[in-house]
Amino acid sequence: MSLLTIAEKKGMEQGIQQGIQQGIQKGLKEGIQQGIQQGKIAGKIEGLREAIKTALEIKFGQESFVLFDRIEKINTLEELEKLLQQAKQANRLEEIEVYLTKDEAK
Numbered sequence: 001m002s003l004l005t006i007a008e009k010k011g012m013e014q015g016i017q018q019g020i021q022q023g024i025q026k027g028l029k030e031g032i033q034q035g036i037q038q039g040k041i042a043g044k045i046e047g048l049r050e051a052i053k054t055a056l057e058i059k060f061g062q063e064s065f066v067l068f069d070r071i072e073k074i075n076t077l078e079e080l081e082k083l084l085q086q087a088k089q090a091n092r093l094e095e096i097e098v099y100l101t102k103d104e105a106k
Contacts, residue, residue, distance in 0.1 A: 041077065048080035052087050060093040067093075070100050079103060 052071055056064035074080050086099045 044077055045075065045080060048077065048084060049074070052080065052084050055084070055087040056093070056096065059087070059090070063093055064096075067096060067100065070104070074103070 049071055053064070053068055056067065071083070074083065083096075083099065083103070086096060090096050090099075
């Protein structure tokens with residue numbers, strides 16, 4: 001005689017299926033939340049890049065365009081926020097070039 005009756009086996013199978021479904025649902029929810037968070041960060045990064053380029057163009061004109069490719073390569077919020085502050089405070093475009101060179105050397 002089997003230790004588990006047919007009803008017990010069926011109950012266990014249903015419990016396993018329910019557990020799997022709950023795990024899938026939780027995983028999907030967490031994945032969606034993580035995707036939303038990553039999207040927000042990517043949006044902030046792009047917004048900061050554009051703000052920096054606009055600030056430099058307003059202050060230094062078309063000469064600043066030579067730095068735009070280097071700005072596009074910066075991928076962290078922290079570094080972009082620092083660069084934006086530098087752009088606000090700089091009196092000469094060369095100050096931004098020096099800052100970028102130091103940052104790239106890290």
